[in-house]
Amino acid sequence: MEINQKIIEQCGIKPTNVELIIVGNDPNFVFANDPNFQTVVLYDIEGNVINVNSWLECANYVNGGWVNNLDVFINEERILFFTILLLTTVGIVLKRYYQNKIA
Amino acid sequence: MIGTKNSIKIFLIVLILLLPWGVPNLQDNVEAKNIDSTTVGYYQINTCDISFIEALLKNGFNQNIIYEFDNYSSIKCFGKINGVDQVGENFKVAVGTNILINFLIQSFFWILLISFISRGEKREFKNKISSAAFLIVLFMLHLFGESKFYQISSKNFDLEVSFSNFFILSLILNFIIVIYFIWILFEYRLSNLILYLPFVFLLSSTFDYMNYNFLLLVFSFFGIQNLIETDFSKKYSLTYLSFCLFWLLRQNSNGYLFDVDKLRGFSNSSLNIPSVLFWMLSFYLLIHGIIYITKNSLQNIDHIVIVKNFLITGSLITFFGFLSAYSSIFNLFSYYYFGLNKRAMTEISSISGNTWRGLAPSAESIGEFFAYSIFIFLFYVYKKQIKITWLYAIFLLINIIGMIRANNVAAILSIIVLFILFVVNQKIEVKIRSILIFIIIIFLLILGFFFSAREISISPEVSYEVASKSLILEGLKYSNLFEGENDRNKNVSRYLEGENDLGTIFLYPGNSEAISSSLKFVSNAFTQNVNIPFVPNGIAALSLFALSINRSEKWGIFLSKYNPNTSEFLFGTGPLELNSYFYGHNTGNVDGLVLPHSSILDILLFFGFFGLLLFTFFVLKILVNNFNSDNPYWYLLLFLLINWVKSDSILYIGPFILFVFTLIQNIKITNKD
Numbered sequence: 001m002e003i004n005q006k007i008i009e010q011c012g013i014k015p016t017n018v019e020l021i022i023v024g025n026d027p028n029f030v031f032a033n034d035p036n037f038q039t040v041v042l043y044d045i046e047g048n049v050i051n052v053n054s055w056l057e058c059a060n061y062v063n064g065g066w067v068n069n070l071d072v073f074i075n076e077e078r079i080l081f082f083t084i085l086l087l088t089t090v091g092i093v094l095k096r097y098y099q100n101k102i103a
Numbered sequence: 104m105i106g107t108k109n110s111i112k113i114f115l116i117v118l119i120l121l122l123p124w125g126v127p128n129l130q131d132n133v134e135a136k137n138i139d140s141t142t143v144g145y146y147q148i149n150t151c152d153i154s155f156i157e158a159l160l161k162n163g164f165n166q167n168i169i170y171e172f173d174n175y176s177s178i179k180c181f182g183k184i185n186g187v188d189q190v191g192e193n194f195k196v197a198v199g200t201n202i203l204i205n206f207l208i209q210s211f212f213w214i215l216l217i218s219f220i221s222r223g224e225k226r227e228f229k230n231k232i233s234s235a236a237f238l239i240v241l242f243m244l245h246l247f248g249e250s251k252f253y254q255i256s257s258k259n260f261d262l263e264v265s266f267s268n269f270f271i272l273s274l275i276l277n278f279i280i281v282i283y284f285i286w287i288l289f290e291y292r293l294s295n296l297i298l299y300l301p302f303v304f305l306l307s308s309t310f311d312y313m314n315y316n317f318l319l320l321v322f323s324f325f326g327i328q329n330l331i332e333t334d335f336s337k338k339y340s341l342t343y344l345s346f347c348l349f350w351l352l353r354q355n356s357n358g359y360l361f362d363v364d365k366l367r368g369f370s371n372s373s374l375n376i377p378s379v380l381f382w383m384l385s386f387y388l389l390i391h392g393i394i395y396i397t398k399n400s401l402q403n404i405d406h407i408v409i410v411k412n413f414l415i416t417g418s419l420i421t422f423f424g425f426l427s428a429y430s431s432i433f434n435l436f437s438y439y440y441f442g443l444n445k446r447a448m449t450e451i452s453s454i455s456g457n458t459w460r461g462l463a464p465s466a467e468s469i470g471e472f473f474a475y476s477i478f479i480f481l482f483y484v485y486k487k488q489i490k491i492t493w494l495y496a497i498f499l500l501i502n503i504i505g506m507i508r509a510n511n512v513a514a515i516l517s518i519i520v521l522f523i524l525f526v527v528n529q530k531i532e533v534k535i536r537s538i539l540i541f542i543i544i545i546f547l548l549i550l551g552f553f554f555s556a557r558e559i560s561i562s563p564e565v566s567y568e569v570a571s572k573s574l575i576l577e578g579l580k581y582s583n584l585f586e587g588e589n590d591r592n593k594n595v596s597r598y599l600e601g602e603n604d605l606g607t608i609f610l611y612p613g614n615s616e617a618i619s620s621s622l623k624f625v626s627n628a629f630t631q632n633v634n635i636p637f638v639p640n641g642i643a644a645l646s647l648f649a650l651s652i653n654r655s656e657k658w659g660i661f662l663s664k665y666n667p668n669t670s671e672f673l674f675g676t677g678p679l680e681l682n683s684y685f686y687g688h689n690t691g692n693v694d695g696l697v698l699p700h701s702s703i704l705d706i707l708l709f710f711g712f713f714g715l716l717l718f719t720f721f722v723l724k725i726l727v728n729n730f731n732s733d734n735p736y737w738y739l740l741l742f743l744l745i746n747w748v749k750s751d752s753i754l755y756i757g758p759f760i761l762f763v764f765t766l767i768q769n770i771k772i773t774n775k776d
Contacts, residue, residue, distance in 0.1 A: 005150075009147070009148055009149075012148055076177055077178070077273050079178075080273050081269045084207075084273065085276065
C-alpha cells in the first residue's frame with residue numbers, strides 16, 4: 001500500500017512513529033488506538049459507517065475504498081445536467097413570457 | 104456613456120471572471136494560509152476546501168507560487184485549491200477544473216465578448232435544427248475518435264450510450280445551449296463580423312483540456328449555412344470528396360495518442376475512422392464558414408476598420424504577452440480566458456536568445472501576424488486613407504516591438520521588400536512579370552546573405568560540398584541508421600564527409616531498410632548520374648536553400664520521418680492528421696513535437712503530392728490573374744505564401760483563417776458565388 005493523495009486528504013499526513021502495514025483482509029488483525037489521532041468517520045458506498053481511531057486504521061480503510069465524505073458517491077454530472085436543464089427551461093419560459101408581453 | 108445592455112454584459116463578464124474561482128466550501132471553516140514549506144501539508148489535507156481567490160488574496164503576488172490547472176478534478180473541486188507541491192524553492196498550486204464546466208464558462212465568456220460587436224442587418228439562418236443536429240453528430244464523432252485524448256483530460260469521461268451517462272448528456276446539453284447562443288448572437292452581427300477577424304489571433308478560443316475550438320464550432324455552423332444557402336463550387340467540393348474517400352478507405356488505425364501540445368484544438372490526436380472523418384468535415388466546413396462570412400459582409404466591409412483592428416489586436420497581444428510573462432496569475436487567466444493552445448511565455452526574455460512568442464503558440468506565426476498588421480496599416484497611411492494619430496503611432500510602435508521580439512527574420516525582410524515593391528509600384532506602373540523577377544532577385548540576395556552565416560549541426564565547416572547535401576546529412580543524422588551502435592552520428596559523418604560516399608552507407612547491414620522512403624528518394628536523386636551542364640542538381644539547390652533559411656535540420660528531420668507509400672505520397676493522410684507521420688517511422692531518434700517547419704510540407708503530408716499541386720496551381724492562378732497594385736491583400740497573399748515555405752502556420756487556426764481571408768480578398772466574390 002502506498003500513501004496516496006486520498007489517504008493524506010482523509011487521514012492526514014502519516015505520523016512519524018507509525019509503521020505502514022498492509023493489513024488486507026486479515027480478520028485477526030486488531031488496530032491499536034492512537035490517543036493523538038482525532039477520530040475520523042468513514043463511509044462506504046452502501047452507507048455503512050465506521051469510526052477509525054488511528055492513522056493506520058484510517059489509511060487501510062481509505063485504501064479499501066472508504067471515504068470521509070458521502071459526496072464522493074454523488075453523481076455530480078447528474079446534478080449538473082439537471083441544474084442546466086432547469087435553468088434552460090426557466091430561461092425559455094421567461095423568454096416566451098416577455099415575448100408574449102411585448103406582443 | 105455605457106448603455107444598460109452593455110453594463111449588464113460587463114457585469115456578466117466580471118462575474119464569469121471571478122465567480123468560478125471564488126466560491127468557498129461553506130460546509131467547513133477551512134481558511135487559506137500563506138503558502139510555504141510548513142503549510143504544504145495543510146493544503147494537501149484540505150483539498151477542495153479553499154477557493155482559488157481565497158488563496159490568491161492570502162498569498163498576494165508571491166513570485167514563488169506557480170498556479171496550474173488540474174483538469175482531472177471533480178465538479179465539486181472546480182475553482183478550488185486541489186493540491187500544493189513544493190518543487191525546489193517554488194510551490195506548484197493546482198486549481199481544480201472540469202471540462203464540462205470549462206465548456207460553459209469559456210463559451211459564455213467568448214459569446215459575451217462577441218456580443219459587443221455592433222448589430223447589423225438581420226440574417227435568418229436556415230435549417231437551424233438540422234445544422235445543430237449535424238454539429239452534434241460531428242462533435243460525437245470527435246469524442247469517440249479522440250477518446251484516448253479525453254480519457255486523460257477528464258476524470259469521468261465516459262462514452263457509454265445510455266440515458267444514465269450524465270457526463271455525455273451534460274456535454275451534449277452544453278453544446279446545444281452554446282449553439283443556440285451562436286444563432287441568436289450572429290443573426291444580427293454576421294454582416295459586421297469580418298471587421299473583427301484580426302481578434303482570432305488574440306482569442307484562440309481553444310477549450311481547456313479539449314482538442315476542440317470555439318472558432319471551429321462557429322465557423323462549422325457558418326460552413327453548413329454556406330452549403331445550404333448558396334451555390335458553391337462543385338468542382339472543388341467533388342475533388343475534396345474524392346480525397347476524403349481515399350483517406351477513409353486507406354485508413355490504417357493505430358492505437359497511438361499524438362500529443363497535440365501547442366496544436367491543441369486544431370489537430371487530430373488519434374488515427375481512426377471517426378477522428379479522420381471529423382477533421383476532414385470540420386476542415387471543409389471551416390473554409391466554407393470563412394467564405395460565408397465574407398459573402399455576408401460584402402456590403403458592410405470597411406477595410407479601414409479592419410486595419411485598425413489589426414493594429415489594436417497586435418498591441419493587445421504584445422501587452423497581454425508581457426503581462427502574462429510578468430504575472431503567473433495573469434498567465435493562468437490569459438490561458439483560460441483567451442483559450443490559448445499553450446500557456447503564454449513566463450519570461451520576457453526570448454527562447455535561447457532567439458524568439459519570443461508571448462501569448463501565441465508559435466513565434467513564427469505571430470511574427471507573420473505583426474508584419475501583416477504593420478504592412479496593411481502603412482499601406483492605407485501611404486494611400487492617405489488613414490491619418491496617423493498619436494494613438495495609432497503608439498499602436499504601430501507596439502506592433503513593431505512585437506515583431507522584433509518574435510524575431511521572424513523572414514517575415515521582417517519579406518514585408519520590407521514587399522512594401523518597397525508597393526511604393527515602387529505606386530510611382531511607376533510595373534507589370535506582374537517585372538514584379539516576379541524583382542522578387543526572385545531579392546530572394547536570391549537574401550539567400551546569399553543568410554547562407555554566409557549558417558552552420559550545419561553535423562558539420563561546423565560549411566563548404567559548398569557539405570551545404571549541397573545538408574538536407575541528406577541532417578536526415579541521415581536523425582534516421583534509424585546504425586541502430587544500436589555507439590555514436591551513430593560519427594558513423595554518418597565518416598561515410599558522408601570522410602569518404603563522401605552516400606552509396607556505401609546503405610550497404611551497411613540494416614541501413615537500407617531503416618531509412619525512410621522519402622530520404623531514400625532524395626538520396627537517389629542527389630546521386631543520380633544524369634548531369635545537365637549549368638543546371639544544378641535539384642536536391643543540391645534545395646539543400647542550399649534550406650541551409651540559407653535555417654531549415655536544413657528541420658527539413659532533414661522531416662525526411663528522416665516521412666515514409667509514405669505511393670498512395671500516401673500522392674493523396675496524403677487527411678487534413679490536420681499528423682499521427683501517422685509521428686508514429687509511422689523513426690519514432691525513437693527525435694524528441695518532442697518537431698514539426699516539419701513548412702506549411703508546404705504540411706500540405707504534402709495532409710493532401711499528398713496531388714493536393715500540393717492543386718493548391719499551388721490554385722493559389723498561383725489567383726495571384727497572377729488578380730494582380731492589382733492597389734489591393735494590399737495581393738501583397739499580403741504573396742507575403743504569406745513566401746513565409747509558409749518556412750513556417751507551420753497552416754497548423755494553427757488563426758493563421759489559417761487569415762490565409763483564407765487574404766486569399767478571398769484577391770478573388771472578385773459575389774453574393775451568389
